[in-house]
Amino acid sequence: MRPNTVKERLLKGESVVNGWLGIPSPLSAEIVGLAGFDSVTVDLQHGMIAFDAALPMLQALSATPTTPLVRVPSNNGPQIMSLLDAGAYGVICPMISTPEQAASFVSACRYPPKGDRSFGPSRAMLYAGDDYYQHANEAILTLAMIETQQGLDNLDEILAVDGLDGVFIGPNDLSLALGQAPSSEPKADVVVKAIAHILSRAQVHGKIPGIFCSSGEAAAMRIGQGFKFVVPGNEVTHLKQAAAHAVATARGQGTSATKSSGY
Numbered sequence: 001m002r003p004n005t006v007k008e009r010l011l012k013g014e015s016v017v018n019g020w021l022g023i024p025s026p027l028s029a030e031i032v033g034l035a036g037f038d039s040v041t042v043d044l045q046h047g048m049i050a051f052d053a054a055l056p057m058l059q060a061l062s063a064t065p066t067t068p069l070v071r072v073p074s075n076n077g078p079q080i081m082s083l084l085d086a087g088a089y090g091v092i093c094p095m096i097s098t099p100e101q102a103a104s105f106v107s108a109c110r111y112p113p114k115g116d117r118s119f120g121p122s123r124a125m126l127y128a129g130d131d132y133y134q135h136a137n138e139a140i141l142t143l144a145m146i147e148t149q150q151g152l153d154n155l156d157e158i159l160a161v162d163g164l165d166g167v168f169i170g171p172n173d174l175s176l177a178l179g180q181a182p183s184s185e186p187k188a189d190v191v192v193k194a195i196a197h198i199l200s201r202a203q204v205h206g207k208i209p210g211i212f213c214s215s216g217e218a219a220a221m222r223i224g225q226g227f228k229f230v231v232p233g234n235e236v237t238h239l240k241q242a243a244a245h246a247v248a249t250a251r252g253q254g255t256s257a258t259k260s261s262g263y
């Protein structure tokens with residue numbers, strides 16, 4: 001099977017930088033896939049992307065050196081399995097609030113006896129190779145999003161779920177859950193403390209700590225704190241910022257640094 005180099009590096013304790021796609025375009029996927037990211041996530045939750053658009057994006061990512069991941073819209077087994085069949089090498093699942101939800105998510109990503117994933121990896125085998133089935137259970141990366149109060153309350157039990165590789169913080173939803181305005185770079189004490197708590201509990205459990213960020217600077221800061229899977233904003237933000245900067249520069253108005261929630 002084509003190795004999942006991102007999962008291998010994460011398991012060795014290395015940090016990886018992940019790109020994020022919200023525009024339903026194989027061309028965008030190819031451009032971002034060639035930009036140097038270790039992995040790239042096709043976002044079917046908040047990106048404008050459904051399965052029919054995600055499939056050619058995963059194909060476009062295959063033409064690049066990056067590892068293809070997806071964020072699913074919800075903890076829905078059949079949907080998770082379809083995206084794995086389409087060749088995703090890892091799944092980020094939003095709004096995981098209980099260990100039962102985490103276990104059900106992991107189960108959808110693992111063939112029996114480890115889970116209840118149904119067999120039919122038609123495109124995954126084209127990308128991965130004919131021995132996909134023998135290695136998929138170990139190779140597929142599973143990241144549960146912690147972004148609810150209940151997820152925080154049940155953090156240790158979620159982190160103890162067998163087969164879950166790591167947790168991924170959604171700072172916008174986490175801020176909302178803690179009574180604050182959504183932000184990819186939260187400053188409120190209660191959110192800053194919650195993020196530090198999730199990081200340290202993930203480290204104690206030996207699970208990968210990941211977090212969504214809004215910029216390269218913010219992602220570098222998170223790596224400095226100990227996060228291993230970081231997202232320096234999505235391509236929508238990058239396009240918006242580069243376009244606004246080009247217009248402002250053309251008009252001699254200097255840089256217009258736009259504040260962004262990361263989307």
Ligand code: 3PY
Binds near residue numbers: 184
């Ligand atoms: C959040 O910030 O809530 C996210 O889900 C980021 O992707």
Ligand code: MG
Binds near residue numbers: 094171
């Ligand atoms: Mg979220």
